[in-house]
Amino acid sequence: MNFKKVLSTVAVASLLVGCGGGNGGSKGVELKDGDTIKIGFVGPTSGETSTYGIPVANSIELAIADYNASKDAKYKVELLKEDSAGDAQQATSAYKKLVGDGIVGIVGPVITAEGLALGEASKADGTPIVSSSTSGDSVTLNSDGSTKTNYFRTCSNDSMGGKTIAGAIGKGTIKATKVAILTNSDSDYSGGCTDSFIKQAKEDGTQIVLEKKYPQTQKDFKTYIQQVMSSGADAVFIPDYYETIATMVKQFKDAGFKGTFLGTDGWDGVLSVKDVDKSIFNGAYYTNTFDDRVDAVQNYVKAYKAKYNSETNMFGTMAYDATWVLIKAVEAAGTTDPEKVCAALEKTDYTGITGTFKFDEQHNPTKELVVKTIKDGAYTYLD
The missing domain is CATH 3.40.50.2300 (Response regulator)
Incomplete structure (x- = not known):
């Protein structure tokens, strides 16, 4: 074509x-x-x-x-x-x-x-x-x-992703009152998104009840999940790439977590992970750079x-x-x-x-991000 x-x-x-x-x-x-x-x-x-x-x-x-x-x-x-x-x-x-x-x-x-x-x-x-x-x-x-x-x-850039998803909470677009954050300690991307999320959350008065880091090699997230659930969080922000997200969300669901999952653009593609149960991501939110x-x-x-x-x-x-x-x-x-x-x-x-x-003075695109969600096992938008 x-x-x-x-x-x-x-x-x-x-x-x-x-x-x-x-x-x-x-x-x-x-x-x-x-x-x-x-x-x-x-x-x-x-x-x-x-x-x-x-x-x-x-x-x-x-x-x-x-x-x-x-x-x-x-x-x-x-x-x-x-x-x-x-x-x-x-x-x-x-x-x-x-x-x-x-x-x-x-x-x-x-x-x-x-x-x-x-x-x-x-x-x-x-x-x-x-x-x-x-x-x-x-x-x-x-x-x-x-x-x-x-x-x-x-x-x-990472700052825009973390800021946008945190800002959606501050505006009430995403309903969350207590947020836990899990960050990949070996990923510059994950750390950058977390830093900007925290900054925006503090400006908006959003309560962060837990901050934990896990290594890139982590496959069993049981300990982290228990800490999130014990914190009373009704949402968890996980800025990582979709293969890790698929593993982690399944373990969260298996543990009985009922809260909301939040992410950034690394989540895009999570529904395409082989043999994944798409329904486990229903109600999650993440950022994207275009419609x-x-x-x-x-x-x-x-x-x-x-x-x-x-x-x-x-x-x-x-x-x-x-x-x-x-x-x-x-x-x-x-x-x-x-x-x-x-x-x-x-x-x-x-x-x-x-x-x-168009590029700004730091050569980033001057475009606003959109927030996507997952409903009925499919990507969709808030509007």
């Missing part, structure tokens, strides 16, 4: 070419219509986190195919993929290989640990990076708090299923748009010079299938 036909119903705004030279001299080459450019992907297509990486890689491939098939395409885009297996060191090696292969930019990486590694590895060359899923607050920032000139993301009820997203999902015979997820959907954002920036720059492509990315004003993308 040619997605440019879908996007023809969506306004695509122009990207302005940024000014400035490249580190005292010209970097990259000027592009002519019909030239071939290479875009790289770094992410886990094997290992435990491949359930996130594979939909991202596939969605980048789908976006590039749609771009190449478009009558408006200025260039021919080639995709180069490297597997990180979810390991930061392997991601760095993959990045260096792709840079050596002459990529104009990267769509990825997929998890926050990889994002931190690639942010460091790309300091010297400034290769443009647009990620659909590395949500750690510090991923786009240098150690002094300044913004990395070459790192952008189409997903929300997947719109026609453009629905058409993308159909195209994805038709091509790959599998389910996509939120990060894959965002990767489809991230790919277009990067390509349109290269078109605007008219060169493979990384500094000029990054300047064009900063001026992004692009409407894709998941909404309109």
Whole structure:
């Protein structure tokens, strides 16, 4: 399915070419219509986190195919993929290989640990990076708090996720009076979401009755569950990825917990876990970065299923748009010079299938999150 036909119903705004030279001299080459450019992907297509990486890689491939098939395409885009297996060191090696292969930019990486590694590895060359899923607050920032000139993301950052779900309690959208928090001590993502949740909860006067951390390797959560139930909590906030969530929620239900489950975007995909009882998630709430009820997203999902015979997820959907954002920036720059492509990315004003993308001063998308819930074993919205 040619997605440019879908996007023809969506306004695509122009990207302005940024000014400035490249580190005292010209970097990259000027592009002519019909030239071939290479875009790289770094992410886990094997290992435990491949359930996130594979939909991202596939969605980048789908976006590039749609771009190449478009009558408006200025260039021919080639995709180069490297597997990180979810390991930061392997991601760095993959990045260096792709840079050596002459990529104009990267769509990825997929998890926050990889994002931190690639942010460091790309300091010297400034290769443009647009990620659909590395949500750690510090991923786009240098150690002094300044913004990395070459790192952008189409997903929300962790602070936004925790703040949004806590804010829904404060506004009374989610009914909860006593909240327990369980955090993955080995996950920058989980910790970042927790910090922003606590900050917003305190501002709203929401009572937090328990805060506990568990290691990434934890499989039996009985002790933590007993502590939550003893605390009198009527809701538990668990910002983690959906494989862990599926295990933990089942154990909560088996223990007789009747409260509300709260999460952030890592929950997206929990209903697709193999052999999971979908009903155990009924009444849970979590954040998402876009409304997947719109026609453009629905058409993308159909195209994805038709091509790959599998389910996509939120990060894959965002990767489809991230790919277009990067390509349109290269078109605007008219060169493979990384500094000029990054300047064009900063001026992004692009409407894709998941909404309109503009970047703030920290290269986060200026988009409000939506809160989703699960009802009758299916994802749904509050409105």
